Amino acid sequence: MTAESEEQKASKAEQKPVDVDDVVIDSEQALRIISISEDGTEFTLDEQNLTTVMAEVKKLEEEAPKVAVVSVVGAFRTGKSFLLSSLLRYLKLSDSGNVPGDRWMTEAGDVLTQGNVEIEKAESGFQWRSGKDRMTTGIWMYSKPFVRKLPDSNEKVCLLLMDTQGMFDFRTTKELTAAIFGLSTLISSYQIYNIAKQIQEDKLQQLHYFTEFSRVALTEFEKAKHRVRQIKKKSLQRAHSAPLPESEDDMPENRPSYFRHNSLIQDKAGHISGQAAPSFQTLDFVVRDWQNFEDDEDISQCLSEMPGVLKAAMETEMDDGGTRENINKAFAKIGCFLLPHPGTKMTKKQFTGNLADVEDNFLQLLEIYVKRVCDEGLVAKQIHGKSITASQLELYIRAYAEQFKSGTMPKAYTLVQAISATTNLCAKDDCFRGYKQLLNQKLGSQSYMAPEALDNWHKECSEASLTKFDVTACFGDDTQIQDTKKQLKELIEEYYQDACEKNKLMMHANLQKYIIPILLAIAAFMMDWASDYLCDSWSDTCQKLSKNFALLYYCVAAILVYEFYKIYRSTGSATNVWLGATALINATLLRFQELQAWAGKEWKKLSSTEKPKEE
16 A cells, blocks of 8 residues: 555545534444454445544533543453443533542442443443353543543543454454454543553563554654655744744744744644653553452552562563563553452352452552543643544544455555544644634624724634744655645635624624614704704703714714725725715614614504593
8 A cells, every 4th residue: 555545545535524412322322433344354444433422422512622532441351341331420410519428339329330331220331241141342532521621730531432352362363352452542632551460571571562563653644744844834934934843932022922832843742842741641450350469458558569470560670672671661650459359149140249248358449540541641632742623533443444455454555644644633623723813813803893903813824834834844755734724725715804894794794883883873863953954043051962962973973984984994895885884873773772762662562551640
């Protein structure tokens, strides 16, 4: 497969926007976004299901623009879906307005109903059951995102839950297992590795195999991007005859603030300097059926043992071929949580989700871990050190799914090309969004802008947007990059033309504030005219009132003349003056009719209250 075909596919996927208001789901449910064939040789992206999930997230983008993805991977029949249903139970309880307590698992009932296929009144969730039969095939996402707050900033984020097909069974090849784990790791921001009994050497080697390919591909992408970025920076410096800033702190003060504070000229994580920053974010080893807790240990003692277990597993004096070192380099944060055996009743096929059948120490630790994942440890999804939106995540999922469609790990070069094309598309979206935000800063703060001032501001915002794109979209096929830049220019121009039309409407709307003064001026003119014939000839009081009336309507007339002059001066068109005057006259007549109708109603009310008094 050629690099151009990868970029063209990513571009085509991007060019199919879906109106989120057109996507409707009947109810909350887990949806399979990627199917895996029976023989494990083909990954198929379910376009409709992915669109459905992402449409729900996009509806919340204004409230929570960032997205987090918690995924669970692990061996076949080790309770991944049960763990995800527990996470879902906690999120639904929090979402209902309740504040979950320490024993929140039973606050929502004595039976775990989420995804439970063994009961009639099961709630939506990731399907699970006890026994040895496989439940999950492919990769699934829950259709409802949950708005949470990031622990370090209190910033809101949309949390998505993702389940994956079990691995290490007799039907799943090593290549397919690696593809499932690699795809899940690329998509998620919080990866939970569900393993049984202890962190063994083979589990670490498997993890190293899964992540090393994706890590190498992302590292190669960063190195190549850095090299190309330096070339482009030198070219831009010559074009602008001034050095470009090395970081956002060096951005000039007159540069639009959006691009000053969101510039991608240098990643905060240090990628541009060539340092080996982590390719992935959070990894948790969740060890099920841990057998080394003492019977007399309380929960706090159990928790205190966990860091030591992780340290012992990740440190060794023997030569492991760099397995542990590379795992530590691949993830920004690695944790460990130990869960004891849940009890024999839960492992029986007859288990129906009754929490009374589950060992209490298992439930207590599970409750603590779920709260840790959803609250204390939550992280927004980042790619290349930058948080992404739901729209951008959707683009990356499509690109990744295309690369893994054969059910095997793709070649590093093709994955790099797919990431490059998708990154360029995301850069286009990001720069266009920044342009809109900046343009609307002044359009929103003023009722009307002179066309020349608006055009100058548009050019400044457009130049900043395109410069940012040149620095960001710095890897991949030059033709694809230029095509994407052309799309960005077209979006900017289309949005600017719409803004100009709205600005013209604001110009006329700006005259609306003179409707009441105009009505008062008309009334003053009528009274002045009447006084000329009735009392000005013999009454000094009438003469004084007449002069005041005349002063009022002359002042209003002078203000209107000045406003129409400003319109003519700013637009250079008498037609715009005529349109503004016509709109003002129509609005004034409409307001007069409304006042007339109101006065009529009040007169009727007054008349109806006076009749009984006369009787």
